[in-house]
Amino acid sequence: MKSIGKRNLFFAASFIVLVLLASFPGLFDFSNKIxxxxxxxxxSYFWQFFINILIFLLLITWYLVDAKYGDLDIDIEPLTKVQLQELEVRK
Structure with missing residues (x-):
């Protein structure tokens, strides 16, 4: 269980750093150039685009790592016929 916490902490910290790089005023002065x-x-446009791509890649990597270790909190179960009929009745 400790490895899950460390892994999530690493990804969350990386996400926060990337968001700060995109919007923190002190660092934005560096990237606010034509x-x-x-x-x-x-x-400045390239900087924002680049940071957004990095955030996207980080989130995809986080998902794939969690999927590899079986740590996703997603349980998908198909609906039964009774549940489908109840949904149709509600419509």
Missing amino acids: EPRIFSLPF
């Missing part, structure tokens, strides 16, 4: 242009985007 020059240099990267892929024809001002640096």
Whole structure:
């Protein structure tokens, strides 16, 4: 159980750091530049785009790691015929 907590703490801390890099005022001054242009985007646009891609990759990695270790809190069970009929009656 300790490894789950450490793993989640690592991913949560990484997520917080990336969000702070995107929005913390002191660091945003660094990224609030027009020059240099990267892929024809001002640096500030590129910075936000890059951080969002990193956040997306972090969340996907977090999901895949939890799925690998079987730590997901998702239990999907198919509905029975009775439950389906109850749903149709409610409509």
